[in-house]
Amino acid sequence: MPRQAKRPQGSESGALLDIRNLRIEATVYPPGEDPRDIVIVDDVSLTLTKGKVLGLIGESGAGKSTIGLSSMGYGRGGVRITGGQVILNGRDILKGGQKGFRQLRGREVCYVAQSAAAAFNPAHRLMRQVIEASLKHGVFSRAEAEKRAIALFKELSLPDPEHIGDRYPHQVSGGQLQRVMTAMALCSKPDLIVFDEPTTALDVTTQIDVLAAIKKAIRDTGVAALYITHDLAVVAQVADDIMVLRHGKKVEKGDTRQIIKEPREQYTGALVSVHEIPHEEHKPAEPILSVKNVTAAYGGGQVKVLKNVSVDLSAGQTLAVVGESGSGKSTLARAITGLLPPMEGSIVFDGRPLPPRLGDRKKNDLRELQMIYQMADVAMNPRQTVGTIIGRPIQFYFGLKGRKRDEMVRELLDKIEMGSGFFDRYPAELSGGQKQRVCIARALAAKPKLIICDEVTSALDPLVANGILKLLLNLQQEENVAYLFITHDLATVKSIADSIAVMYRGSVVRYGPRSEVLTPPFDAYTDLLLSSVPEMEIGWLEKAISGRRMESAGN
Amino acid sequence: MKSPLLKLVAQRVGLSVILLFAVSLLIFVGTQILPGDVAQSILGQSATPEAVANLRESLGLNQPAYLRYLEWLGGLLTGHLGNALSNGLPIGPELWQRLKNTLFLAFWAAAISVPLSTVLGLIAVRHKNGFIDKMISATTLLTISLPDFFIGYLLIYFVAVKLGWFTSVSTVFDGMPFLQRMNAIVLPATALTLVVLAQMMRMTRAAILNVMQSAYVETAQLKGLSQFEIIWHHAFPNSIAPIINVIMLNLAYLVVGVVVIEVIFVYPGMGQYLVDHVAKRDVPVVQDCGLIFAAVYIGLNMLADIFAILSNPRLRHPK
Numbered sequence: 101m102p103r104q105a106k107r108p109q110g111s112e113s114g115a116l117l118d119i120r121n122l123r124i125e126a127t128v129y130p131p132g133e134d135p136r137d138i139v140i141v142d143d144v145s146l147t148l149t150k151g152k153v154l155g156l157i158g159e160s161g162a163g164k165s166t167i168g169l170s171s172m173g174y175g176r177g178g179v180r181i182t183g184g185q186v187i188l189n190g191r192d193i194l195k196g197g198q199k200g201f202r203q204l205r206g207r208e209v210c211y212v213a214q215s216a217a218a219a220f221n222p223a224h225r226l227m228r229q230v231i232e233a234s235l236k237h238g239v240f241s242r243a244e245a246e247k248r249a250i251a252l253f254k255e256l257s258l259p260d261p262e263h264i265g266d267r268y269p270h271q272v273s274g275g276q277l278q279r280v281m282t283a284m285a286l287c288s289k290p291d292l293i294v295f296d297e298p299t300t301a302l303d304v305t306t307q308i309d310v311l312a313a314i315k316k317a318i319r320d321t322g323v324a325a326l327y328i329t330h331d332l333a334v335v336a337q338v339a340d341d342i343m344v345l346r347h348g349k350k351v352e353k354g355d356t357r358q359i360i361k362e363p364r365e366q367y368t369g370a371l372v373s374v375h376e377i378p379h380e381e382h383k384p385a386e387p388i389l390s391v392k393n394v395t396a397a398y399g400g401g402q403v404k405v406l407k408n409v410s411v412d413l414s415a416g417q418t419l420a421v422v423g424e425s426g427s428g429k430s431t432l433a434r435a436i437t438g439l440l441p442p443m444e445g446s447i448v449f450d451g452r453p454l455p456p457r458l459g460d461r462k463k464n465d466l467r468e469l470q471m472i473y474q475m476a477d478v479a480m481n482p483r484q485t486v487g488t489i490i491g492r493p494i495q496f497y498f499g500l501k502g503r504k505r506d507e508m509v510r511e512l513l514d515k516i517e518m519g520s521g522f523f524d525r526y527p528a529e530l531s532g533g534q535k536q537r538v539c540i541a542r543a544l545a546a547k548p549k550l551i552i553c554d555e556v557t558s559a560l561d562p563l564v565a566n567g568i569l570k571l572l573l574n575l576q577q578e579e580n581v582a583y584l585f586i587t588h589d590l591a592t593v594k595s596i597a598d599s600i601a602v603m604y605r606g607s608v609v610r611y612g613p614r615s616e617v618l619t620p621p622f623d624a625y626t627d628l629l630l631s632s633v634p635e636m637e638i639g640w641l642e643k644a645i646s647g648r649r650m651e652s653a654g655n
Numbered sequence: 656m657k658s659p660l661l662k663l664v665a666q667r668v669g670l671s672v673i674l675l676f677a678v679s680l681l682i683f684v685g686t687q688i689l690p691g692d693v694a695q696s697i698l699g700q701s702a703t704p705e706a707v708a709n710l711r712e713s714l715g716l717n718q719p720a721y722l723r724y725l726e727w728l729g730g731l732l733t734g735h736l737g738n739a740l741s742n743g744l745p746i747g748p749e750l751w752q753r754l755k756n757t758l759f760l761a762f763w764a765a766a767i768s769v770p771l772s773t774v775l776g777l778i779a780v781r782h783k784n785g786f787i788d789k790m791i792s793a794t795t796l797l798t799i800s801l802p803d804f805f806i807g808y809l810l811i812y813f814v815a816v817k818l819g820w821f822t823s824v825s826t827v828f829d830g831m832p833f834l835q836r837m838n839a840i841v842l843p844a845t846a847l848t849l850v851v852l853a854q855m856m857r858m859t860r861a862a863i864l865n866v867m868q869s870a871y872v873e874t875a876q877l878k879g880l881s882q883f884e885i886i887w888h889h890a891f892p893n894s895i896a897p898i899i900n901v902i903m904l905n906l907a908y909l910v911v912g913v914v915v916i917e918v919i920f921v922y923p924g925m926g927q928y929l930v931d932h933v934a935k936r937d938v939p940v941v942q943d944c945g946l947i948f949a950a951v952y953i954g955l956n957m958l959a960d961i962f963a964i965l966s967n968p969r970l971r972h973p974k
Contacts, residue, residue, distance in 0.1 A: 271974050
């Protein structure tokens with residue numbers, strides 16, 4: 101086995117990657133129409149020198165992943181590179197064909213995917229997968245590769261670096277898996293790593309650890325990186341330069357400080373200030389919902405997921421429930437809606453105790469308490485039109501039919517700022533934000549007093565999420581509806597909540613009006629949670645890590 | 656290893672045993688409601704009512720049904736398969752001989768068809784939607800679409816009669832030299848292979864293609880692995896469960912569904928034995944054959960389930 105595979109050296113200018121006038125197209129097959137070609141990336145050029153990190157930022161559909169993967173000659177889902185050059189280490193890789201691509205993938209360029217949990221093969225041990233590319237390309241012998249992998253596990257602060265490679269992917273937590281994937285990318289000593297939203301699927305407290313590990317590994321190994329994300333605050337921590345993309349075109353490019361402090365384009369400015377929503381905090385008033393000492397468990401009392409939880413929500417106000425995955429916040433929603441009857445405690449709604457079981461509740465109880473979900477597209481029947489979806493609760497709760505019902509649907513469509521033109525559309529024809537708006541309209545159609553919003557903006561791009569939050573606040577003023585807002589995103593909470601409950605391992609660790617909850621002194625967990633939210637500031641990451649009082653749960 | 660794995664496997668085995676008992680009951684009831692009377696058919700046209708009554712008495716046909724069932728079941732559990740009604744000889748030795756023949760034929764048909772279909776499936780995935788894929792699909796679909804007796808006669812006509820390579824009569828007997836025996840079963844084994852090939856190959860192809868959509872296959876592609884390495888190392892291990900299921904169903908077919916092929920090639924297997932004795936109203940033989948077929952079916956399906964459980968790394972290596 102050859103010890104070192106031959107590799108061309110970088111061009112004289114020092115540019116490792118030079119993408120010129122890249123154009124990428126794909127064929128789409130819209131239902132009921134002829135297939136047509138669409139342009140995904142249009143005339144994008146970028147250069148990356150050795151050891152530098154370039155952030156690619158934009159909302160979904162901006163073409164950032166597509167550009168990143170083009171550096172490996174890979175088109176996901178049948179997209180085609182139809183123009184331009186991708187010059188890597190001094191040669192245009194697009195001329196190399198499949199064989200050329202295979203030689204550079206895993207050798208010169210490696211990839212770190214968004215969901216490491218899905219990107220690892222469940223059938224093989226981690227070590228085998230980590231060293232696979234190094235063996236394939238003949239970079240190291242098996243023993244050398246394993247030694248390097250263990251060193252990288254150490255570098256990335258993984259627990260038990262000597263033996264973690266013997267585990268299977270399902271035996272390792274999400275945050276650890278993401279770091280193992282980074283080690284996998286680094287193992288064959290590539291020149292360039294494409295990080296494709298590597299921390300997006302993680303909890304905020306885990307994200308900060310992974311981010312720090314990635315940053316350290318990049319610095320210590322001197323590898324160059326394309327860092328793709330939709331979160332400007334995250335990329336500001338690791339990137340030297342940032343390129344902002346929208347609809348497959350470059351918006352602007354500059355060094356990190358310039359982009360976040362002095363954005364030239366309006367769109368960049370909107371991304372920078374995305375979390376700022378003006379909202380005056382309301383003082384606590386008469387509660388519409390009182391959760392009193394609720395304890396709930398799965399498996400017939402085996403696994404307690406809610407422990408003695410008590411919170412109040414005032415009418416017409418917003419209570420934000422925050423915590424990381426597994427903290428019990430969605431279970432609280434299930435207890436309130438009656439899907440998981442509590443073992444102990446009571447739930448008082450609008451002055452009357454609610455029956456614990458969903459089946460025992462009256463139609464009016466159901467009507468006054470509505471829900472909106474994280475995944476808008478799976479919460480709607482894909483074979484029903486928007487009109488039918490929104491009209492259904494009107495018919496069910498108020499018995500209205502025909503023209504009267506349609507009229508109300510149109511009013512609701514106006515309220516969610518979509519307009520009655522969407523009446524006959526199907527969910528598949530809507531964007532992510534529009535789908536969530538339809539779900540909001542469906543909840544409002546029942547004229548509820550309380551809506552439980554379960555991570556309603558988590559699956560959306562920041563700017564779209566921002567629009568949804570503004571809409572929710574407007575609707576709250578108009579309809580005087582209360583929100584129980586479940587989220588892991590503290591930035592959202594800061595902008596829209598009136599009161600906040602912080603949950604940790606099934607208990608409420610901090611609860612009160614927003615201004616009080618967010619004012620020090622903090623308990624250790626709230627401190628960790630608050631200090632883990634990335635801020636749009638260079639050097640925030642190092643400050644946050646050094647100032648921590650508590651290890652995150654994912655570690 | 657104190658793991659959920661053992662429990663799951665034990666559950667599957669337990670269920671299979673219960674199922675086998677239920678089937679034995681069903682077979683017994685089924686044979687009881689068969690039309691016709693054994694004594695009558697043994698004695699033929701000349702039977703007097705007295706002779707029929709005597710024979711019924713001596714055959715134990717006058718006992719209540721549940722007693723006869725328990726007697727049969729007890730005999731099976733102690734290894735006594737009973738005597739055939741038609742000739743009074745013990746069923747055991749004859750049945751064992753037939754079963755060995757059937758398993759011999761099934762084994763060699765499986766030994767060819769299982770690897771062949773899996774490899775063809777892998778090749779089809781490698782050349783997805785290309786000419787080779789379409790050729791494989793078309794050929795295997797053609798062979799599965801032809802009835803098995805037709806394939807049998809085609810082989811006899813071309814290979815045995817026209818070319819004269821192998822004999823069309825696959826009679827085997829005790830003490831036959833191995834090579835001669837192999838020579839005898841070439842044609843029936845080929846016919847069986849052609850019959851079962853298509854389904855296993857299509858399933859292999861579909862199961863792997865399904866896995867080829869996964870993110871970890873993309874990871875493998877981005878490591879620069881070749882298409883065949885990706886299919887073999889990354890896709891195949893994750894699609895074993897559905898493939899094994901279909902393989903086991905086809906193996907079961909090789910044992911219990913080969914009556915037609917046996918008759919065409921005059922092969923002394925279980926199928927022929929069963930059919931002969933149904934015609935003779937020989938209830939004990941029919942019951943025993945039925946139960947053995949059921950046991951093969953249940954056993955192979957149990958194996959498929961156990962393999963599926965074992966192929967799941969989440970169960971094999973709990974957290």
